[in-house]
Amino acid sequence: MNIQVKETSKSFDQLEVIRDVDLTIMSGEICCLLGPSGSGKTTLIRLMIGAIAPSKGTVHIGETLMPNMKLLNDIGFMPQNNALYEDLTAEDNLNFFGSLYKLERQLLKQRIEEVLTIVDLTAHRHKRVQVFSGGMKKRLSLAISILHKPKVLFLDEPTVGIDPVLRREIWRQFHQIKQDGTTIVVSTHVMDEVIECDRAALIYNGALIEYDTVDNLLAKTETGRVEELFLLAADQQKGGDPR
Amino acid sequence: MMQLAKRVVRQTLNDKRSVMMILIAPLLILTLIYLLLGDTDYVPVIAVDEVTPPQVVMVLEKQELDVIELPNNVESAKAYLSSHPDVDAVFRADREGTDITLQEPSKKSSIAVKEIQAGLTSLNPAAKIATTYVHGSTDQSTFDSLGYVFLSLFSFFMVFVISAMAFVKERSDGTLERLLMTPIKRSEVILGYTVGYSFFAILQAILIVLYTVYILQMASNGNIFLVLLVLLLLATTAVLFGATISVFASSALQVVQLIPFTIIPQVFFSGLIALDLIPYHLGNLSYVMPIFYGASAIKEIMVYGNGFEEIWGYLLGLVGYIVVLYLINVLALKKFRNT
Ligand SMILES: Nc1ncnc2c1ncn2[C@@H]1O[C@H](COP(=O)(O)OP(=O)(O)OP(=O)(O)O)[C@@H](O)[C@H]1O
Ligand SMILES: [Mg+2]
Numbered sequence: 084m085n086i087q088v089k090e091t092s093k094s095f096d097q098l099e100v101i102r103d104v105d106l107t108i109m110s111g112e113i114c115c116l117l118g119p120s121g122s123g124k125t126t127l128i129r130l131m132i133g134a135i136a137p138s139k140g141t142v143h144i145g146e147t148l149m150p151n152m153k154l155l156n157d158i159g160f161m162p163q164n165n166a167l168y169e170d171l172t173a174e175d176n177l178n179f180f181g182s183l184y185k186l187e188r189q190l191l192k193q194r195i196e197e198v199l200t201i202v203d204l205t206a207h208r209h210k211r212v213q214v215f216s217g218g219m220k221k222r223l224s225l226a227i228s229i230l231h232k233p234k235v236l237f238l239d240e241p242t243v244g245i246d247p248v249l250r251r252e253i254w255r256q257f258h259q260i261k262q263d264g265t266t267i268v269v270s271t272h273v274m275d276e277v278i279e280c281d282r283a284a285l286i287y288n289g290a291l292i293e294y295d296t297v298d299n300l301l302a303k304t305e306t307g308r309v310e311e312l313f314l315l316a317a318d319q320q321k322g323g324d325p326r
Numbered sequence: 327m328m329q330l331a332k333r334v335v336r337q338t339l340n341d342k343r344s345v346m347m348i349l350i351a352p353l354l355i356l357t358l359i360y361l362l363l364g365d366t367d368y369v370p371v372i373a374v375d376e377v378t379p380p381q382v383v384m385v386l387e388k389q390e391l392d393v394i395e396l397p398n399n400v401e402s403a404k405a406y407l408s409s410h411p412d413v414d415a416v417f418r419a420d421r422e423g424t425d426i427t428l429q430e431p432s433k434k435s436s437i438a439v440k441e442i443q444a445g446l447t448s449l450n451p452a453a454k455i456a457t458t459y460v461h462g463s464t465d466q467s468t469f470d471s472l473g474y475v476f477l478s479l480f481s482f483f484m485v486f487v488i489s490a491m492a493f494v495k496e497r498s499d500g501t502l503e504r505l506l507m508t509p510i511k512r513s514e515v516i517l518g519y520t521v522g523y524s525f526f527a528i529l530q531a532i533l534i535v536l537y538t539v540y541i542l543q544m545a546s547n548g549n550i551f552l553v554l555l556v557l558l559l560l561a562t563t564a565v566l567f568g569a570t571i572s573v574f575a576s577s578a579l580q581v582v583q584l585i586p587f588t589i590i591p592q593v594f595f596s597g598l599i600a601l602d603l604i605p606y607h608l609g610n611l612s613y614v615m616p617i618f619y620g621a622s623a624i625k626e627i628m629v630y631g632n633g634f635e636e637i638w639g640y641l642l643g644l645v646g647y648i649v650v651l652y653l654i655n656v657l658a659l660k661k662f663r664n665t
Contacts, residue, residue, distance in 0.1 A: 134503055134662060155509040166500035168333070170340040175333070182329035183508040211340065 084145035084157070084234050084266055085110040086131055091140030093130055100126050102289045103140075108268060108282070113261055115277055116270040117312060118286035124270040125163050127286065128237050131268065132160055144235055156184060159233030163240050163270075165220040167212045173199075173223050174208040177230060184231040191230075198226040201256050203249060218244040225253070229260065236260065238269040242276065254279050274309040285312060330510070330518025334492075335525050344488050348526045352480035353537050359476055360542045370438035373406065375418035382419050385445040391438070403427035414438045461547075461629050473544045474628050475597045477534060477553075478560055478620040483589055484530070485561045489523055489568030490581045498576060503662055512659040516652060520565050527561030528554075547631030553624055556637070559644040560620035566651035567616065573658050592617040597625060619643035 086108040093101040101123050108114045116124045129135045131142050133150025142149040144158070168176055174195065181191045199205045202222035212220060221244050228236065242250045254276065257267060269280070277283055283300055285293040293300060293312070304311035338344045373396040374383055387393045396416060400406040403416035407429055415438045416427040426442060428435040447454045496502040505515060531554050538544040546553070571588055575581045595601070596617040601609035612618040623640035626632040 132507055134507060152509055152511075155507060158507065160504065160507045162500050162504055164500045166504040168337055168501060169499075170337045171333070175336060179329060179333045180504075180508065183505070183510050185509075 086235065086266065086268070087141075087143045088127075088131065089141050089143075091130060091137045091142060093126055093135065094138045100289050101130065101137075104289075104291045106284060106291055106294060108266060110266055111261065111264050112281040113257060113267045113269065113279065114282045114284060115280040116268065116284050116286055117277065118270075119313065120272075122286045123289040124286055125239055126289075128160075128239050128268065128270060132158055132237055134160075156231070157234040159228040159231065159236040161224050161228035161236075161238045161241055165224045167220060167224060167227075169213045170211065172209050172211050173204055173215070176212060176223060177227060180227045181230050186231060194230055194232075198230055201229070202226045202253070218246070218249075221245055222249070222253075229256075232263070233265065235266045236268070238267065240270055240272065242271070242273060250276075277309045277312075283312070327514040327518045327521070330515060331522035331525070334519055334522025338488070338492075338522075338526060345526075348484050348488060348530050349533055352484055352530065352534050355480060356473075356476060356534065356538060356542065359473070360544075363472065366433075366437070368434060368437055370414040370434060370441060371412060372415040372417050372438060372442070373410075373413050375403075375416065378417065378419045382446070382449065385448050386417070386442065388448070389441045389445040391441050391445070415442070417442060461631075472598065473538060473542075474624040475621045477538060478557070478617055478624055479593060479596060481527070481530060481534060481557050481561050482564045482592070482617050482620065485523060485527055485564035486568045486571075486589065487581070488526075489519070489565040490572045490575070491568075491578045493519075493569045493572035494575050494578055494581055497572065502659075506659065506662040512656050515659060516566070516569065516655045519569065520562060520652070523565040524558065524562055527558055527565070531557035531561065544628070546628045548627035549633065552627050552634065552637070556620055556623045556627070556641065556644075559641060559648065560616065563616045563620075563644055563647045563651065566648060566655060569655045570651055570658070591615065597621040613643075616644065616647050619647070 086106075088104050088106040088108075091101060091104050092099060104127065116127060118124050126135070130137055131144070131149065132155075133142070136150065144151075144154055147154045168179070171179070177195045177198070178191070181195065186194065196205075199208055202225055204219065204222055204226065207215070207219065212223065215223065221241070225238070225241055228238065242253060245253065250273075257269075257279070261267060269276075271277070277297060280297055282295065283293075283297050284291055285300075300312055301307050301309070338348075369390050369392050371392040371394060372386070373394050374386065375396045376398055383393065394413070396403075396406065396418075403418070403425070404427060407413060407416060407427060411429070414429060414434050416425075418425040424446070426439065428438065493502075496505075502515075506512070535550055535553050535557070539546050539550065567588070571581065571584060575584060591611075592615045595604075595609070595612035595615045597612075601612055603609075619640045623637040623644075626637045626640070630636070
């Protein structure tokens, strides 16, 4: 399913945080949201899944106008903060969120095994989240978001605090998930991850300043390095011609 | 809905402190109150002025009193009492009348006066005043007649605190937002929570009632199952009340800070102070306090021995509260998702 964001703005207490964003994320692609801290990546993701209503404009996922409850069956969401139940074990967390999607019992059990393997937490499944390390929490949160095999997956900085080896493994999984036709929207600060994506949207100060395939974007830079995309963004925002 | 209720139960069970707070703390506090308000075998000490006729001193000595002689060099009864804190009263009777000087208006003083009066009436049986109560009996302690208020107070307070804190945590941890990004209805979320905590509320109610009636032997004239029903409704109100308050608090600390506005007024209007004694018709405020309905219903059952016909009005008040708070909470979740 594709995602169409049309002329969308969002203000919090008179302050415009997302400014007039027009963005279509293609079905079955991995799209990354790039932008400095506070630029509005998290807010944009929350607008797309319908956790907050836009002040202006519309968001459609497939043919459906968001927010829509039925469509939530097809959406996976990994928030930036972990949003886990600390008093429950990893497995209880998975069981609980899984049960909300009304997965069939046997299927849920099987999926829990699968996602635990993916995030490498099988050995820690009976531990309470309370005692988890930061990275383990992140991995569990990721596991929950892919549990029901969503058609659209939103990941807000999924790999922060995860070591390079596991990060590579997780990205391998993302490509695997993409193979099944899932659209993935991921926000990130990590430069190496940009190359893994099909397209990148550059967000600066709440505005979408560039949106293109990663290859095209890199061609625009002088050195071909991803960092320059950010500098590009900063320059454009000042209104000046980028070099 | 049931998945949510189950999770709430499991989560609470995993948190030992919450379990203690719901199940053990009320028993502990009730025991303390029982000891504080219950019967005492305190024997007041009274000093008797020597002008008092010996037959009067004799009857006083027959009472549960420790009678001592007032030294004859004291200048005034007040001065004597000030310098002798362990003496409760100075007694003096002569032709002109009877004087009792006491330390302060306190429970000890009232026991002393009661014993002295009992002694004096035995001298003159014609002056005997027979007291009978329509409800309860003269030998009931304050605990028996006020215990019902504490029953409802604790049940409400503990559940309120636990539920408000759980909701605040759920909001600040982002789990509520995540929960609402799954295909669960808003009404199911609130219902699931309410059912989950009601499970503990039932356990708590059973424990409290059994404990007060069978172990603390609080006088109860009515049907225990009706008491359980009232406590359950009251605790359900508390869950929803806590959830509502959590909207106005962004941390557990703020829940505590809000207690002067949420719980303390309810304590005063719960029946601890007779409502028609409260000035400026402020007693009518009790009709907006959920605890009042619970406490009144329990009083009707336990003290007056009344049944369903007499308490349905109070039960209706609680049910009304539950419905209104439920709707408020379901609407409040619109902030996260408006479908
Ligand atoms: N609920 C809110 N109320 C008020 N302002 C908000 C709210 N949510 C976000 N903002 C503001 O919107 C702006 C963008 O925040 P957002 O969280 O979307 O940034 P971000 O790009 O995700 O940053 P980071 O990379 O640090 O996570 C910030 O200035 C933030 O203060
Ligand atoms: Mg963010």
